[in-house]
Amino acid sequence: MLQEKRIHPKEKTRLHPRNKHRERYDFKLLIEACPELAQFVKLNLHNDESIDFSDPEAVRMLNKALLKQYYGIDYWDIPEGYLCPPIPGRADYIHHIADLLRLFNYGKIPTGNKIKCFDIGVGANCVYPIIGNKEYGWSFIGSDIDPVAIENGNKIIEQNTNLSRNPSGEQIELRFQNNPKDFFYGVLKKDEIIDLSICNPPFHASLADAQAGTIRKIRNLKQKQNITPVLNFGGQNNELWCEGGEERFVREMIRESKKFGSSCFWFSSLISKHSNLNSAYLALEKADAVDIRTIPMGQGNKTSRIIAWTFLPKESQNIWRNSRWKENLK
Numbered sequence: 001m002l003q004e005k006r007i008h009p010k011e012k013t014r015l016h017p018r019n020k021h022r023e024r025y026d027f028k029l030l031i032e033a034c035p036e037l038a039q040f041v042k043l044n045l046h047n048d049e050s051i052d053f054s055d056p057e058a059v060r061m062l063n064k065a066l067l068k069q070y071y072g073i074d075y076w077d078i079p080e081g082y083l084c085p086p087i088p089g090r091a092d093y094i095h096h097i098a099d100l101l102r103l104f105n106y107g108k109i110p111t112g113n114k115i116k117c118f119d120i121g122v123g124a125n126c127v128y129p130i131i132g133n134k135e136y137g138w139s140f141i142g143s144d145i146d147p148v149a150i151e152n153g154n155k156i157i158e159q160n161t162n163l164s165r166n167p168s169g170e171q172i173e174l175r176f177q178n179n180p181k182d183f184f185y186g187v188l189k190k191d192e193i194i195d196l197s198i199c200n201p202p203f204h205a206s207l208a209d210a211q212a213g214t215i216r217k218i219r220n221l222k223q224k225q226n227i228t229p230v231l232n233f234g235g236q237n238n239e240l241w242c243e244g245g246e247e248r249f250v251r252e253m254i255r256e257s258k259k260f261g262s263s264c265f266w267f268s269s270l271i272s273k274h275s276n277l278n279s280a281y282l283a284l285e286k287a288d289a290v291d292i293r294t295i296p297m298g299q300g301n302k303t304s305r306i307i308a309w310t311f312l313p314k315e316s317q318n319i320w321r322n323s324r325w326k327e328n329l330k
Contacts, residue, residue, distance in 0.1 A: 012088070014298030016095040018135075020070045021088035025050075025062075034065035060084050063125075071134040075159035079152055082124040085200075089299045090127045091135075093306060096295050097196060097268055098136055100308055101325070104265075104317060110195070110325035113139040113171055118264070120183055120199040120253070121145075122174060124152040128198060129172045133163060141194065143177045143187040150174045183253045184260045195324065196266040197257075201249040247276040254283040254309070261311030265320055268308035277307065284309050 011022045027049045031038045037051075040058035044050045051058040060078065066087045067073040078084055102109045115138045119128045122142030129140035144150050153174045157163045163172055175187050188194070250269050257267045271277055277294065284292050290313055295306040312320065 012299070015088060016092045016099075016297075018095045019088060019091050021066070021091060030062070030065035030069055033069040034061060037061045037065045056084065063087055063127075067127075067130065071130055072162055073130060073134075073156075073160055076125075076130075076156055077152075078124045079148060082149065082152070085123070085125055085127050086299070087127065087131075089297075089304075090200075091131050092297050092299065093198060093200075093270060094128065094132045094135060096297060096306055097198060097266070097308070100266060100268075100293060100295065101196065105321055105325050109136065112137045114324065115139065116141065116194045118184075118188070118194045118197040119143070120197060121201070122149070122153055124149040126153040126156045126172070126174075128200075130156075130163065133171055138195075140172045141187070142172065142174045144174070145177045145180045147176060150176050181252075183256050185256065188260065188263065192263065193324075194264045197264055197268060199250075199253065199269040201246045201253070201269055246272060247279050250276065250280050250307070251283045254280065254287055254289075257309070258287040258311060262316070264310075265312060265317070266308050266310050268306050270304060271307050272304045274303075274305070277305070280307050287311075 012024075013022070015022045027037070027041050031041065040051045040055065040061055041049055042051070051062055053059060063084055064076050067076045098109045101115075113133075115136070117129075117132055117138050117140050119140055119142040122129065122140075122144050124146070126142065129142050132138045132140060142153060144153070157172050157174070177183075177187050179186050183199075184197075250271065253269060254267075257264070269280075271280065281292070289309040289311060291310050293306075293308045295308065297304050297306065310317070
């Protein structure tokens with residue numbers, strides 16, 4: 001039985017002001033972009049058009065529609081069981097990190113493919129490079145320890161000429177990380193310069209933790225107690241968990257980033273759990289980071305944050321800005 005139609009706010013105000021997904025999903029528009037989505041759109045208990053967010057196929061089709069409608073991506077798909085990320089949250093990271101560059105660039109966002117971003121753990125979905133390239137024209141290096149993820153990401157790039165072809169050079173390049181314990185070694189070339197690095201680290205510390213988290217998520221979506229753990233957003237083991245979880249992953253990334261301190265202006269990572277910040281701050285203090293920024297983000301009832309750090313002293317920051325960013329402003 002349908003309940004009385006819920007009155008929704010016009011905008012999701014917790015999302016970044018430039019985020020294209022602040023308004024409620026316009027399913028009529030999205031179905032026009034991706035007709036396959038239509039079969040998954042139903043009226044929910046509040047008489048609103050929606051999808052079943054506990055259904056992996058419905059979420060995949062929603063992502064295809066969003067990427068086609070808002071970012072001009074004609075082909076996008078992922079292998080069964082791989083992470084299907086929420087597009088609004090990924091877009092928020094990109095916009096917030098763009099604002100960080102703006103703070104250090106005379107109030108202007110540096111744009112264009114001369115600005116290079118490194119996505120650690122790009123995944124089979126390739127969503128961060130897609131959004132960063134389409135919104136700001138940045139070029140990307142994406143790394144992953146999973147050859148299937150690299151293969152699928154390359155297929156997405158090759159099937160979209162607006163991602164794969166550019167007279168000024170390659171826009172998105174994916175590289176296989178052979179050593180799961182490394183972040184920058186083995187992927188970045190000697191003397192290669194990147195303007196920023198981004199990362200969405202594995203959150204859980206074990207497979208059991210990941211499954212328990214999935215059960216909680218789907219119980220909230222379905223409001224049912226007896227369910228089988230089905231990953232509505234998918235995810236391979238290395239995408240969801242690693243030894244020590246997010247806390248250890250970020251700490252080790254910080255430790256290794258110091259070795260590349262002169263090759264990158266801003267390093268950054270998503271931090272999902274607030275209690276993991278203290279460990280990151282201690283690691284950054286030990287690594288002698290020159291500047292540390294914590295950027296809050298919110299989507300729905302979920303709160304997360306980006307932690308960003310640099311090893312460049314002020315004089316080096318000025319040289320970097322004037323030599324790489326001055327002619328690429330937005």
